[in-house]
Amino acid sequence: MKKYFSFLLMTSLLSAFAQQKNEAIFPGKIWKDQSGIPINAHGGGILYFHKTYYWFGEIKKGKTNRAPDISSWEDYRVNAGGVSCYSSKDLVNWKYEGVALAPNKTDSTSDLHTSRVIERPKVIYNAGTHRFVMWMHIDKYDYSYARAGVAVSDKPAGPYHYLKSVSPNGQMSRDMTLFKDDDGKAYLIYSSEDNKTMQVCLLSADYSSPTAAYNRILIGDNREAPAMFKCQHTYYLITSLCTGWDPNKALYASADSVMGAWTMHDNPCTGPDADSTYHAQSAFVIPVAGKNNDFIFMADKWNKTDLEHSGYIWLPLKVIGGKPVIRWKNSWTPE
Ligand code: GAL
Numbered sequence: 001m002k003k004y005f006s007f008l009l010m011t012s013l014l015s016a017f018a019q020q021k022n023e024a025i026f027p028g029k030i031w032k033d034q035s036g037i038p039i040n041a042h043g044g045g046i047l048y049f050h051k052t053y054y055w056f057g058e059i060k061k062g063k064t065n066r067a068p069d070i071s072s073w074e075d076y077r078v079n080a081g082g083v084s085c086y087s088s089k090d091l092v093n094w095k096y097e098g099v100a101l102a103p104n105k106t107d108s109t110s111d112l113h114t115s116r117v118i119e120r121p122k123v124i125y126n127a128g129t130h131r132f133v134m135w136m137h138i139d140k141y142d143y144s145y146a147r148a149g150v151a152v153s154d155k156p157a158g159p160y161h162y163l164k165s166v167s168p169n170g171q172m173s174r175d176m177t178l179f180k181d182d183d184g185k186a187y188l189i190y191s192s193e194d195n196k197t198m199q200v201c202l203l204s205a206d207y208s209s210p211t212a213a214y215n216r217i218l219i220g221d222n223r224e225a226p227a228m229f230k231c232q233h234t235y236y237l238i239t240s241l242c243t244g245w246d247p248n249k250a251l252y253a254s255a256d257s258v259m260g261a262w263t264m265h266d267n268p269c270t271g272p273d274a275d276s277t278y279h280a281q282s283a284f285v286i287p288v289a290g291k292n293n294d295f296i297f298m299a300d301k302w303n304k305t306d307l308e309h310s311g312y313i314w315l316p317l318k319v320i321g322g323k324p325v326i327r328w329k330n331s332w333t334p335e
Pocket of ligand 1 (some may be wrong): 074119120
């Protein structure tokens with residue numbers, strides 16, 4: 001009898017601690033965290049710190065609504081849920097670290113109020129201040145605010161303390177990303193001028209403000225969803241066309257310096273569905289630690305009428321002869 005009870009105790013303890021174990025990345029399929037709950041981190045980005053990857057993304061939860069007073073484009077939206085954080089050693093299995101930046105549920109004038117837009121959060125580490133700096137797209141429900149928000153934390157997973165939102169040098173800032181160069185300089189890259197032209201702005205030494213140094217790039221090309229990376233001595237920028245939540249063909253540009261001049265090239269995606277970025281939109285490119293030429297292309301497979309159930313397309317990206325090449329895989333594992 002005693003043996004039977006200790007067996008029962010053991011099995012219930014084991015199942016309580018049983019963790020979801022993912023064997024591979026399955027692009028476009030439901031991706032569960034270690035507790036078996038689907039990962040909720042859209043429009044995300046990755047910070048690599050102390051041999052751990054941290055995935056930050058938009059928390060999209062609850063019913064998707066379409067803004068009733070906007071007919072010129074499909075303003076499908078969910079209440080702003082803040083920013084989530086997950087951590088991983090292998091990029092396949094992710095532990096939920098909690099809400100890194102919480103939304104504000106009471107003050108409708110706050111940038112972080114649930115009625116607003118908090119999108120595309122990205123985090124970098126500042127070696128001078130020892131702080132983690134998060135930038136994100138902050139907007140009103142109709143996207144008329146077009147600003148970049150910044151938050152800081154002493155710990156990679158947060159919680160992050162929101163500082164402010166800015167219009168860098170008086171310019172609009174919507175879809176954005178961050179890029180930290182090898183020399184420690186960091187840049188904000190954002191769709192500006194009503195999404196017609198991108199801009200690159202050098203951040204202050206503490207990464208929490210824009211400087212006066214900025215450049216207009218991809219002028220008049222209507223690009224958004226920027227994802228920047230560097231391979232050897234070349235900088236690459238993958239972007240999408242502006243078609244809201246609907247997928248389109250990605251393009252990449254390259255440059256010898258972050259501030260440009262940038263040259264537009266063609267689609268880095270290859271094979272079936274390459275013309276719709278595999279029905280997804282670029283979010284970030286992860287440099288795989290310790291590999292010079294191996295990257296991961298992170299994209300969002302938006303489900304515009306049910307945004308919470310949008311998926312993730314992560315695929316290997318290799319730079320071959322100076323050209324980034326993304327190939328579809330049903331499942332794969334980063335080496
Ligand atoms: C997309 C953009 C998304 C989101 C959406 C809203 O073009 O890349 O991040 O802002 O529009 O419709």
